[in-house]
Amino acid sequence: MYLRKNSRKKNGVLYETWSLVESVRTERGPRQRIVANIGKLPGMDDSIRVGWEHIAGILDGKYRHADLFDPNPEPPEWAKVDISSVRVERLRHFGDVFLGLALWRRLGLNRFFSETIVPGNEEVPWHVMACILTLARFCAPSSELHIAESWYEKTALEDLLGVAADKVNKDRLYRSLDVVLKYKEELFRHLQKAYGEMFGITYDILLYDVTSTYFEGAAEANPQARRGYSRDKRPDCVQVCIGLIVTPEGFPIAYEVFSGNRTDVTTVEEIVDLLETKYGKARRIWVMDRGMISEENLEMLRARGAKYLVGTPRSTLRKFEQELLNGNWSEIRPGLEVKTCACPDGTKETYVLCRSAHRKEKENAIRERHILGLEQGLEKLRLSLERGRLYDRGKAERRVGRLFQKYSRASSMYEVQIIQMPETCSHKQLQMSWTPRQERREWAQLSDGAYLLRSNISEQDPKKLWEIYMGLTQVEDSFRITKHDLGLRPVYHQTENRTQAHIMVCFLSLAMWRTLQHWMGISGVGDTPRKLIDEMREVRSMDVVMRTQLAKELRLRVVSKPERGLPELLKKIDLPLPNRPKRIENVVETLA
Numbered sequence: 122m123y124l125r126k127n128s129r130k131k132n133g134v135l136y137e138t139w140s141l142v143e144s145v146r147t148e149r150g151p152r153q154r155i156v157a158n159i160g161k162l163p164g165m166d167d168s169i170r171v172g173w174e175h176i177a178g179i180l181d182g183k184y185r186h187a188d189l190f191d192p193n194p195e196p197p198e199w200a201k202v203d204i205s206s207v208r209v210e211r212l213r214h215f216g217d218v219f220l221g222l223a224l225w226r227r228l229g230l231n232r233f234f235s236e237t238i239v240p241g242n243e244e245v246p247w248h249v250m251a252c253i254l255t256l257a258r259f260c261a262p263s264s265e266l267h268i269a270e271s272w273y274e275k276t277a278l279e280d281l282l283g284v285a286a287d288k289v290n291k292d293r294l295y296r297s298l299d300v301v302l303k304y305k306e307e308l309f310r311h312l313q314k315a316y317g318e319m320f321g322i323t324y325d326i327l328l329y330d331v332t333s334t335y336f337e338g339a340a341e342a343n344p345q346a347r348r349g350y351s352r353d354k355r356p357d358c359v360q361v362c363i364g365l366i367v368t369p370e371g372f373p374i375a376y377e378v379f380s381g382n383r384t385d386v387t388t389v390e391e392i393v394d395l396l397e398t399k400y401g402k403a404r405r406i407w408v409m410d411r412g413m414i415s416e417e418n419l420e421m422l423r424a425r426g427a428k429y430l431v432g433t434p435r436s437t438l439r440k441f442e443q444e445l446l447n448g449n450w451s452e453i454r455p456g457l458e459v460k461t462c463a464c465p466d467g468t469k470e471t472y473v474l475c476r477s478a479h480r481k482e483k484e485n486a487i488r489e490r491h492i493l494g495l496e497q498g499l500e501k502l503r504l505s506l507e508r509g510r511l512y513d514r515g516k517a518e519r520r521v522g523r524l525f526q527k528y529s530r531a532s533s534m535y536e537v538q539i540i541q542m543p544e545t546c547s548h549k550q551l552q553m554s555w556t557p558r559q560e561r562r563e564w565a566q567l568s569d570g571a572y573l574l575r576s577n578i579s580e581q582d583p584k585k586l587w588e589i590y591m592g593l594t595q596v597e598d599s600f601r602i603t604k605h606d607l608g609l610r611p612v613y614h615q616t617e618n619r620t621q622a623h624i625m626v627c628f629l630s631l632a633m634w635r636t637l638q639h640w641m642g643i644s645g646v647g648d649t650p651r652k653l654i655d656e657m658r659e660v661r662s663m664d665v666v667m668r669t670q671l672a673k674e675l676r677l678r679v680v681s682k683p684e685r686g687l688p689e690l691l692k693k694i695d696l697p698l699p700n701r702p703k704r705i706e707n708v709v710e711t712l713a
Contacts, residue, residue, distance in 0.1 A: 262608025481570025
């Protein structure tokens with residue numbers, strides 16, 4: 122790394138500036154990359170100079186570029202520098218935490234926690250610690266121990282928040298989890314208000330689904346940690362279930378944590394009670410998948426005057442067999458058709474029959490593969506019985522059961538019989554035969570790719586109802602983001618309160634993630650927050666230290682210049698990086 126001197130004349134005046142350059146190896150040989158510009162040449166493209174003193178306004182979204190055009194700017198400071206003494210210190214991750222802090226403040230979370238949490242004798246305010254916990258989860262998901270011992274001191278948060286690295290320890294972070302959890306319900310109300318003010322989000326339609334997350338460890342101190350149906354394919358671990366409510370745009374507005382052995386259908390009434398108790402009995406439309414549905418739940422929603430749009434169990438399709446054969450389908454897009462059907466029992470509900478050609482092809486391929494595997498397994502077992510290699514009928518039946526379990530898509534299409542030969546036979550052999558159930562296979566082929574929606578909404582257009590129901594993909598996407606990108610799983614905390622607080626921090630990070638995604642979308646810069654966060658992580662802050670001719674050591678805090686179009690992207694989302702050096706200290710030293 123070295124300094125490169127730049128000179129340029131304008132209006133007869135010679136201007137000089139310096140660039141901090143590093144050599145990097147590429148496939149085409151060594152190349153030079155500008156890390157930071159120290160000083161400014163007239164006419165450079167970064168004519169708008171943003172100083173560190175403007176950071177608060179930038180993060181709050183209240184920074185105005187017009188303020189930069191000062192008719193009486195300060196005169197430049199010039200000094201001759203000993204190039205051989207130039208060094209770089211305090212290299213820190215700046216861009217990702219700067220972006221996260223902007224989201225935190227624009228959602229008003231700094232104001233919410235500072236006004237809501239009752240202060241005590243804490244050395245570091247709780248609302249600042251809540252910010253550190255959430256930013257760490259948003260930028261680089263890790264444990265509280267890793268935040269305290271490694272992550273925090275490698276970021277520029279000490280400069281942005283004013284909290285020294287030695288003040289951020291694991292005990293303070295754990296205590297912060299306990300404090301933040303107390304304000305869960307208030308947080309839900311604040312986020313709903315913030316979404317409405319920022320993006321005009323309404324809450325007429327609510328999407329609800331349940332997922333699970335598993336524990337590393339026994340979690341014996343957590344009564345909610347139980348074994349149940351694991352969406353993470355970890356039935357060997359205890360888990361908790363999480364019910365999440367989001368808007369059609371994907372913004373999370375509330376959640377609840379249930380015991381790991383709770384079935385989805387038993388959580389619905391509790392969630393509806395939560396929303397109605399906290400936010401009133403507005404006429405909302407609840408959208409849920411078929412795993413949530415029972416006649417008791419639908420009756421409960423009708424009794425409350427609520428509207429619903431839900432999926433139905435696959436067995437319900439039997440009632441609409443004739444409709445599958447009839448025409449009058451409306452095409453939403455190539456390969457996807459819908460139509461409204463009357464309920465056979467005469468109820469006033471609306472049923473929407475949907476049929477997808479791509480889904481039909483996929484389900485048919487899976488079933489045919491299961492049929493082939495099951496027939497091959499049964500034939501292999503039959504030969505073993507015929508050759509006298511297996512005499513125990515119980516073992517033979519268990520092997521059939523395992524085959525049915527492995528090839529479940531085909532198990533209902535075959536009837537298997539195992540017969541014990543009479544004792545008069547010379548060898549006590551077993552015989553096995555199976556019979557295909559052709560009518561079930563024909564029904565499976567007819568119903569492949571079809572599914573049924575059920576609603577008490579007055580809307581009769583099947584296309585609109587289908588579009589509303591497809592909003593459930595937003596909940597599934599939220600689960601994926603929370604688990605994969607924000608590190609919800611696995612849970613290492615062993616107590617109930619700490620587990621609840623961990624999930625709350627993940628929920629906060631998801632709110633920031635969705636805000637960034639929506640912010641990028643309306644700015645026309647895509648909708649992939651992870652890519653932006655990764656690129657912002659490469660933006661560093663550093664101290665450039667130079668010894669001047671007057672035996673002074675000049676320390677300038679600068680932010681590296683981003684590459685690959687990132688400056689233009691940040692301009693579109695109105696989040697400029699500080700590009701004017703901040704003078705940290707000016708110490709007079711005696712040269713040796």
